[in-house]
Amino acid sequence: MRDARVTLVTLGVTDIARAARFYETLGWVRTDQGNDKVIFLQGEGLVLSLFGLQDLADDASLPLEALPRFRGMTLAINLSSEAEADRLFALACEAGGVPVKAPQKVFWGGYSGYFADPDGHLWEIAHNPFFALDAAGRLDLLNQPKDPA
Incomplete structure (x- = not known):
């Protein structure tokens, strides 16, 4: 591992x-x-x-070839709340990122949006209420709190 x-x-x-x-x-x-x-x-x-x-x-x-707008991969930053996702999305766009999809409630029950950096690399900004982040903001799916149900 x-x-x-x-x-x-x-x-x-x-x-x-x-x-x-x-x-x-x-x-x-x-x-x-x-x-x-x-x-x-x-x-x-x-x-x-x-x-x-x-x-x-x-x-x-x-060889260096033309890069497609959608490259079949995204990087993601998971945040602790919808407000944090909105804040970082706005900051990225103010800094020169290109908004692709504004953060919004999504089909899987979370909240996410996408921006492209100045070179077109696609980033997802998300709040996933099913994935708790630790105190340092890291995601560890092997040590998630157990569902009491």
Whole structure:
């Protein structure tokens, strides 16, 4: 189980400085690691890496191709309330994110919305009343409170 974790997410971006400013506005903290081609930002239990898009393609030995608007993947930030989801969604949009779907009550009983960062990476902002977050705001589905029913 120790290998079943994500410790770092790398996003290919067209402007590293702009992307760093965007994520710092959302609360990510820039570290001293990195260089002029990559910036590392610390979050709660995860590091976000911002890498030039062409450099990332080169590093993976893949050709750089046009990116579709929907890439078949989202990143998600779960929050403790609908109000917190609204707050972070608004902050992301004010910082240069593109609103895709405003936060709203959804079919599965929660509350969520989507924005794209300045490079089109899709983020879900959600409040899931069925998933309790710990005191640090982390999601641990193996240690959820038991339903008394």
